[in-house]
Amino acid sequence: MDTKLELATYPVKNARFGQKTAYKDGILEIDKDELVSLIKEDKRVASADIDMALPGEKTRIVFIRDVVEPRVKVSGPGCVFPGVLGPVESVGTGRTNRLSGITVMPSAQYKPTILSGNNAANAGTVDMWGPGAAVTPFSSTINIVPVMKLIDGISELDAHTAIMMAELKLANRLAETTRNLKPENIESFALFKVDDSLPKVIYVLSFMTLAYNPHSFVAYYGYCLHDVMPFLIRPQELFDGVITTDTRQGHGRKSTTWHWMNQAVVYRLFREHGKRLNFLGVIMQRTRFESELGKHVSASCASEMAKMLGADGVIITRTTGSGANFEDVIMTLQACEKKGIKTVLLNPEWGSADGSEPPLLVYVPEATAMVSTGSHEAELKLPAPSRVIGAEEGQMVIAEPGDKPFSPWSEITWNSYYPVTGAPDWFGTMSLAAEEY
Amino acid sequence: MPKIRVMHYVNQFFAGIGGEDKADVPVGHRQGTIGPGKRLQELLKDSAEIVVTAYCGDDYFNNHTDEATRAIVKIAQDHNVKMLVAGPAFASGRYGFACAEVCHAVNVSLGLDCVTAMHPENPGIETYKQYRDRRVFALPTTEIVSGMGETLPRMATFLAKLAAGAAIGPAAEEGYIPRGFRQDEKASKTGVDRAVDMLLDKIAGRPFTTEIPVEHLEAAPVAPRIVNxxxxxxxxxxxxxxxxxxxxxxxxxxxxxxxxxxxxxxxxxxxxxxxxxxxxxxxxxxxxxxxxxxxxxxxxxxxxxxxxxxxxxxxxxxxxxxxxxxxxxxxxxxxxxxxxxxxxxxxxxxxxx
Amino acid sequence: MVQITAMTMVGKQTRANRIVAGTSVPHPCGDPSAPPDADRALRKEIVRTALEVLQTDVEQPTVFTPKITFTAK
Structure with a gap:
């Protein structure tokens, strides 16, 4: 019998800076000095401040490197973000408290040393209002933004570690405010035995990592996943933050840590478990093998694992617009269908700014069931904000090396959702779709 | 309010000039409606008025496409029309091609909204999809002319909607053949909810519709091998x-x-x-x-x-x-x-x- | 034209008719983990195969695999 994980939710309806850090009746009070000194404990951080953005404000946040939800373990083994904030102990049981409706969203600047290629750092932007708000979930959360500058001469890996530690420590501190308080609601997640006639479903959670990067993009219990073959996890682990990401990269091209701990497909499959389906588990599939041999072997391995577990069907998602990654995903879909496992591919599309180009890179006859979460190449026109968080007056922003600098105080037009943190919608979190005209 | 002025385009057959033997008749026009235009006007009621009908023989159009479209655009311009309706062409390939070309030409040179109708496998649909004009719409029809009775009311409804200046939604909703544009929409369910529904339908063998249709790029010609x-x-x-x-x-x-x-x-x-x-x-x-x-x-x-x-x-x-x-x-x-x-x-x- | 690529699926989709499978996305012609001599020999074999493919009749997108050994990631 599977042991349950309880997620206890403490919704944050409002937040403000004050004399102490405390949660009461939906209001989070934050002692700014306390949190700033927490960040400054790390000598790699040259300067730090904390700002806050509320939904609906005409505020633009820039130099975003990641997003995380404040959570803390209150019973059961391990901690939230095991392997990073504490020892490696299998998590996903006991109780975890979460502050919902609020994020920690680090904005950080440093001098990058990798200046080209897909291992270069990049930074994202979030608008709390207007057209930019429609494409990211982070326009409807209260965002606590540590604004940091890192020391000169910092290495790429140290830059990542400094940003991540600041982010996770802050999130952990905020979630600590809920300890011993009564939650608004508790939801249990367990893979209990169900009626055997229900369709058996596996989630193939494919994610891109780069074998050669300082950080591979995705770490499991703090261990950077490079060119690993697919592996099976207890889905509840995700809710306890077993996945952390490369916090040098805040573009929409990367799934944020927030998306991993609020994994929309896993939430949904748990909630359907025992009702409409039998949720068997999550196969974590690292993608973007650089050779076709690697891609084929990974596809074979993931599909064989799903078959062995008795899956009738799989949902497959991906995490980047990389074409090389898409090949791995399509090969996996083909391999599953060939073994008699029904597939649905859930993903955003390409299609160019006016929607006239093919939505996908490669088509195979087996891909008969696909759900689109909209194009990530549609035009985004963002009006000028009233306030900017993360940049000094008059400063230009370079989202990634080689990009044209832009002024965050001005109107911006992008032919891509990538520059926006949290967009595109890789896991079907939002209600975006695409229609044919 | 004055009625929206519309031009109707038909081939020699529907203009009542003759069949295959008259397929080389050049572009001409008559005031008011001819053939299917009469019934279409009845259905349009007060929403729009077909003030002129242009016609051309199918062979003539196919052999003198540039000349014919220029002449047809001029008729539209001279009659100060605000909209064009062409066909329906059913499965007739040359007629369908002419309808698609005329719609494109009138749309591009005069900026008018255009509506046509033909069978989805009519070669004219390829032309229509190639041009991808945002304001040209083709409605699907049966292969044979016996579908006229149910096609004309759909054309009239669509024209009336355009005449009233209403926004035109996605192809599946409005009933026209998609041109190949995709646009983001807000759905009533999250992406993951739709994915779970689709998977359960697929496993159970129930019908479902993929949200991303399979597209095929055209084959590229093969370069001959290097001999020496x-x-x-x-x-x-x-x-x-x-x-x-x-x-x-x-x-x-x-x-x-x-x-x-x-x-x-x-x-x-x-x-x-x-x-x-x-x-x-x-x-x-x-x-x-x-x-x-x-x-x-x-x-x-x-x-x-x-x-x-x-x-x-x-x-x-x-x-x-x-x-x-x-x-x-x-x-x-x-x-x-x-x-x-x-x-x-x-x-x-x-x-x- | 012959396309040398480690993503032959994309090559086929974009209708390249003559495709030679490369070693790896970031280094299609060679293997940086091999000793320099072996790497050069590997690259020569890929180019030699590509030249042969230019002299071969095809009817549709076709993938040719050079006779090489490499360490793949």
């Missing part, structure tokens, strides 16, 4: 973003829109001879260290010396290909090929990352 490689000039080309130090021509790492060729006539290898890499789609470390991985000059030079082929072209062609727009890349490809042909190149080794 020992006499051939071969060039190297790459989309890996290998370029001279410091990106002198200002390439973009991502969504690039240009190409160049750079001199390698005096070199035997790309390693350590002053090259740089700019490409956001892969890890550039290896390529930077040894650009022969993307421009295999060392190997090509050896094979040239061994006489496997006659001559290595003194430049290599390059671009940076990552997330670029397809039309941009097609243009780059065409320009490169034009240059290669002018330079007498027989074969291309194109390396892509």
């Amino acid at each position: 490689i020992r006499g051939a000039t071969i060039t190297l080309a790459t989309s890996s973003g290998v370029m001279p130090q410091g990106n002198p021509d200002g390439f973009k790492a991502y969504r690039n829109n240009q190409w160049r060729k750079y001199d390698i006539s005096k070199l035997d290898t790309m390693k350590g001879t002053g090259w740089d890499v700019l490409h956001a789609g892969y890890n550039n470390v290896f390529m930077r260290d040894n650009p022969n991985f993307g421009v295999p000059l060392d190997a090509a030079r050896q094979l040239e010396r061994e006489g496997v082929f006659a001559k290595l072209y003194p430049y290599y062609y390059m671009t940076t290909g990552v997330n670029a727009a397809i039309p941009v890349m097609q243009r780059i490809g065409r320009e490169m090929v034009t240059d290669m042909k002018a330079e007498g190149i027989d074969g291309v080794l194109f390396v892509s990352t």
